[in-house]
Amino acid sequence: MTVTTAAPAPAPASDPAPAPASAAAQATAPDIRRHELAAFLRSRRERITPEQVGLPRGRRRRTPGLRREEVAQLSTVGVTWYTWLEQARPIQVSPQVLDALAAALLLDPTERTHLFALAGQADPHPDTACPTVTPALRQLLDQLEPIPACIQNSRYDFHAYNRTFGALYCDLDALPREDRNTLWLAFTHEGFRASLTDLPDVLRALAGKFRASMAEHLAEPAWKAQLRRLQDASPEFREIWARHDVTDQSGRTKVVRNSRVGTLRLEHTNLWVGPAAGPRLITYVPLDAESRAGLERLRDLLLAEEAAAARGDLSAGQRGGAFAGVG
Numbered sequence: 001m002t003v004t005t006a007a008p009a010p011a012p013a014s015d016p017a018p019a020p021a022s023a024a025a026q027a028t029a030p031d032i033r034r035h036e037l038a039a040f041l042r043s044r045r046e047r048i049t050p051e052q053v054g055l056p057r058g059r060r061r062r063t064p065g066l067r068r069e070e071v072a073q074l075s076t077v078g079v080t081w082y083t084w085l086e087q088a089r090p091i092q093v094s095p096q097v098l099d100a101l102a103a104a105l106l107l108d109p110t111e112r113t114h115l116f117a118l119a120g121q122a123d124p125h126p127d128t129a130c131p132t133v134t135p136a137l138r139q140l141l142d143q144l145e146p147i148p149a150c151i152q153n154s155r156y157d158f159h160a161y162n163r164t165f166g167a168l169y170c171d172l173d174a175l176p177r178e179d180r181n182t183l184w185l186a187f188t189h190e191g192f193r194a195s196l197t198d199l200p201d202v203l204r205a206l207a208g209k210f211r212a213s214m215a216e217h218l219a220e221p222a223w224k225a226q227l228r229r230l231q232d233a234s235p236e237f238r239e240i241w242a243r244h245d246v247t248d249q250s251g252r253t254k255v256v257r258n259s260r261v262g263t264l265r266l267e268h269t270n271l272w273v274g275p276a277a278g279p280r281l282i283t284y285v286p287l288d289a290e291s292r293a294g295l296e297r298l299r300d301l302l303l304a305e306e307a308a309a310a311r312g313d314l315s316a317g318q319r320g321g322a323f324a325g326v327g
Contacts, residue, residue, distance in 0.1 A: 053074060148284040167302055194259075195258060212249075
């Protein structure tokens, strides 16, 4: 008898191996930023003629715009290092080098901001004009009067404000630009401090908000410089800072003792005009009829002073004298 054996059953087909992820899918956020930075630098370099930066064109120039070595020369960085930067290699670039590159490439304020954002660095010159404060936002600030309103960044610098905000706590226009900062004024300016009816609570809250905001900017020069300045100037700040308390950015009711119109009860509201850690529009809406009337009187006083100054009837010293009781 012949015995036949069945052919072995075919092995079950296995699932096809997954296709390898594309390079784009595998790219991390830092990779993307480096390539965007490289492309941006190349585009800015290629649009500048040698004559614009005082260099001779020469006869055998085939490169559109500047050569890499010329950018390196103008910004006093190494040619190899700058080449790596345009090749999107994973190298660190300091704010000082970015500052030099921005000057060498003739970047305007918007381009400069974009350069620092792509590099993940803070601009070492925080006093430069803030591109966030557009003409439309400035007009909005004016139209909100008599409601006090300002544009403030996450370091508490005032970038713009309307008439009533500028006279709410103290005379902001009379201060140097570097002193127009809520933290600095709350810890060092007697007039500003005198206007706060709950000073100890405000100081603790401000230090806690600053610490919470700074967590994302610990290595950035502008933040470190501000922290060092506060610590050098105010023992009170040093003592509160050492507690490591943090506070969120929510608004709160403020009771302000204004030297011209008396006590004002206001609701502080934040409206972010960029990323949540960035610039914000701050408004102080009156909570009662007395406070609204006080803000209207304050606006009218300021308008009358401006009109008198325009006629030559009021000197700068007379205007500043209105704040003498709190400064």
